[in-house]
Amino acid sequence: MSYESPIRETLVTGGKTYADVTNDILRPLEQKATKSWWIGFTLSALVLALWIGATTYTVLVGLGAWGINKTVGWAFDITNFVFWVGIGHAGTLISAVLLLFRQKWRMSINRSAEAMTIFAVICAASFILSHMGRPWMAYWPVPLPNAFGSLWVNFNSPLVWDVFAISTYFSVSLVFWYIGLIPDIASIRDRATTKVRKFVYNFFSMGWNGSTRTWHRYEMISLILAGISTPLVLSVHSIVSMDFATSLVPGWHTTIFPPYFVAGAIFSGFGMVLTLLVVGRVVLKQENYITMGHLDAMCRIVMLTGSMVGLAYITEFFVAAYSGVEYEQYAFINRAFGPYWWSYWTMMTCNLIAPQVFWIKWARSTPWFIFLMSIVVNIGMWFERFVIIVTSLHRDFIPSSWSMYTPTIVEVSILIGSFGLFFTLYFLFCRYLPTINMAEIKSIIPTHHADHGHGQAAHGEHAKKGDAVHG
């Protein structure tokens, strides 16, 4: 149905037919869980148990269980929050921004990237809750009338904006993801062999029947959801950056923060997508759907956004020097050469220098190397947030209150445990939902693969007549 360019490589290789797509992508769901799935899931669940333990301990004991002090009041908690929220930006970026730009290669990766988004935002939200110290009062930033003695929330505060931004982002991403899932859930429903499967997938398919009238409306709302999600992604991380940028702390008080954070979020998000997909495509046998071309395209984005982030680092340094403000200058000198120099140079190496290897074709076409680089990017982006938060705070305006921050075992456990939360959810997703959007993939495989009667010439004739060609 779609126009086939004679020059471009096909997005789906292996000469798949429509039925092949359904069979390939639903295989992990319909067969018994494999050994590797059980191993991965059990490991993740164990790490999740660590998270549950450490978080419960924090709630019971209070924030005294953490290494924070009067000077460094935000440390691991907000570092982890910004880290996970940043990762949570690639999914919507891939499905929304790449949809608007008509980048069809997004179709193989958008489903798992969106799932990743949702799970990452759940991890991020958990840090917001636990850093409050009294999580049972988490509803306080919600604008409620003055009934229990306090005032309205301060609508001028970015922290309140953040509550709105993160909750909107989470719920809109969830809706976007679910809308994309409905036709695929219907496919599972129509192939279900057991009663329970049939019931559950029928329930969530909402009576989807594949009617053209429904598809027509579906396409419209997908486009509009993409249209509104694009500025939403940009706004959410801009607002996260304003949590810092609207303060007076040297090192935070910079106007470059919103674009710098957004670029960083895309960078770290693609890093995590690569971590998941380089492994996932092999384990789930999806090499024909997530091809080397896809990995190559993602590596290019990592390189581009990594360079943008690197440019922001250098710009920050320059502006601090140029401003003539000694506090600002000291904050940056202290970052690079103070007691936390190692975290600064880890960040610089991982985010600015390392992604430059993707200029080389070999680096973009060697899966194990891409996987390694994606881990490097994840580490680098975690350190970026650590550098911004801890090194800016630990030496404030009065030298008498300068202090150092060391995380406690509880904080480290929560950080490691949050990966358990993330991967447990991700493993469940791989087991119960199709990891690739089948309905979209079917629309981009060449028609003649499924067309037994005609060859490519016949298809070309159709295309020439201008019938139903889209692109």
Add this chain to the structure above:
Amino acid sequence: MVNTRRKEMQYMDNKMLMGIYDNPDSTYAVTKQLMKEGYDIHDVYTPFAVHGLDRVMGVKRTRLSIAAFVFAMCGVASALTLITYASYIDWPMNIGGKPSLIGPDYIPITFELGILFTAFGMVGAFFVVNRMFWGRNTDVIDVRVTDDRFVIAVNIHENKTNVKALEGIFVSGGALEVRERIKEI
């Protein structure tokens, strides 16, 4: 006697002839031909969105985009009302002597709520117009339609529809299968 006759008529008017295809191109071509020859197409069922098919079938452009805009404006209005009421009318806060009615500071929440209302309102409207809800049992026209088959369903009107000719069009268009089916009321 009369009753039976009526039942029979109802039965006749509830019939559809379905052509089943394995290819979006032939589905498109046959649909186009059927429309040209004036058949009453009930619907075309496809495993993915076949672009242009809606246009050929004469599906009118959905008004969901207008609904989305209306919901967006509702969101914007609610946000502005809430913020203005809370921080200007009900309890103006003095923060460093700054005015409590400030335009720029209201933008982020207004924007977020606009997006939130658009997404939920529009998707809700989409479910309503398609009569989709959790747990709905649908009468799927053919289970393979969510896998790899394309079904064109044409309503048969007694004494009006030339079933033989219709079958001919289906088959010559490359149908794998042509069969009759009773429409669910």
